[in-house]
């Protein structure tokens with residue numbers, strides 16, 4: 001009957017609304033974003049978009065990440081321009097599953113990494129202004145949707161030793177102070193909302209061992225996927 005077809009359309013619409021969920025995983029360098037994404041790979045209906053760090057290490061043969069760490073004043077803008085592009089590509093990618101789970105976002109790229117380069121005197125004001133113009137235009141015109149930020153909150157001191165352990169060559173010389181500043185910027189953005197935060201934030205203490213974190217992820221799974 002027409003009544004039942006209407007109600008099944010309504011159900012379908014309802015489902016479409018709930019199914020269209022974008023979750024961005026945020027946190028300092030080495031906080032365990034990759035482990036969280038790995039964990040959710042087994043969840044049904046969930047598409048994982050890992051941070052495009054491999055793209056930054058190979059921009060038509062150039063390692064933009066390495067160059068940035070070697071000489072941030074010279075190469076910071078080059079890296080962050082490319083980060084902003086690859087983040088926009090992930091945000092714009094049409095959804096293939098009900099939930100899109102992204103590693104970081106265009107927002108942390110700007111409010112944490114780009115602004116940090118500028119405020120620490122490693123990015124000339126003109127370059128920061130140009131990146132900001134691009135960012136503002138993208139946010140106004142590109143319809144970027146985030147429903148939830150999952151913030152893996154960690155102590156910078158702990159990250160320092162984790163980063164030493166994993167031995168990613170580009171990251172060898174990262175000083176503790178750099179991690180402290182990035183931590184502060186994540187706190188200001190996601191906890192104190194000093195920069196625009198366009199979605200709800202779920203804070204997870206991520207100081208535990210990676211094994212213990214699996215249990216935390218299991219605990220938060222239904223909240224993250226908004227399935228109760």
Ligand code: DCP
Nearest residue numbers: 028029030031032033034035051053083109113
């Ligand atoms: N990076 C950067 N500018 C950005 C984003 C990232 O300079 N806008 C750098 C920081 C790291 C590298 O890129 O050296 C990878 O960043 P992540 O911390 O996001 O990735 P990890 O692999 O460290 O994440 P995790 O350990 O949480 O899985």
